[in-house]
Amino acid sequence: MELDTPVPSLVSAGSPPENGVWKPQTVHAVAAAKALAYERETPVERAFVEYPTYGVIREVPLTTRRKAAYRTAVRTLESIDGPPPRLDDRSKCESCEYREECGVKTRSLRSLLGLG
Template sequence: MSFTDLATATYCPRQLYYDRREDDREPPPEATARIDLAFRYPELRDLDDAALAAEPIDRPPEEYRAALARLADRADWESLSDPTDTHVLLDGKDARGVAHKVIGETGADAPRDDDENPTGDPPVPVIVSPGDPPERGVWEPQSVKAVAAMHALSWQEGRRIRRAIVEYPTHGVVRDVSLSVRRSGTYRRVLRSVRELDGPPARLSSSAKCRDCRHRSNCGVKTRSLRSLIGL
């Protein structure tokens, strides 16, 4: 089970069904370019307005630069802006996928909470989203993906990982995600639904999610116009 499948199913199970029927499931180049911003924060802070405006950011250059300046006040700024471990494959008991960054020490030699003299915190998986952030917190698909990453890293490390980070680099926004009962419950529900997926899920009706879906033409989702809704 992949992290991406879980996130997609959280957004729309039917979209996952059609995604799995495709041979090429690589993210589009524009999404990759937006994700790559998360690995270039120091460079981006030094760009002038014209050069910054040419990047795939979703804020005016002055606002974006100010957002990065706020990020620089975080205690983990150095690790976020110049991560040691990037594109790390996490292979858990239930799901596997790539964490764009992992902050902190991992492996058998990393400090543990049960050591006599612990000297470090547990590692933190980082998921990078090419989209826009909500006003607060993170969108549910990214929340499920973050929980999957936490569980997978916990399985590999043999210790509890209760924190993850989700970055929205086109806005210069970083959100912390803690493992909670509600988030774990949502993750388990989605995991179960993906495991049981053996045919196209029920169709949505007039959902806003359908408007920009690349499967709209062959999905069979029935949407109705305003004219039909009012009987004209």
């Protein structure tokens, strides 16, 4: 194990799978490795995901398949065209069995922060 090369380590509060790491954690690990490589201007070819509750540390080599999963996630994010549309009606509540007694008001994050 080379100690001169920077390696990102992500901490997960969840439980580890039998082998490897969960796919979302793989994408996060690749993103962290790419950010670290950019910051340090040096190649980063692996990352670690730690599961401290279980005392497990998993190495995540940055394979072509894992980098492709990261690129797919980035493309998906880039394809999102702004925030989701506002719902002025209560159509989202129609299927809920608690709609008559719920009392929840739909508010935007913007209004909760006092910005609009």
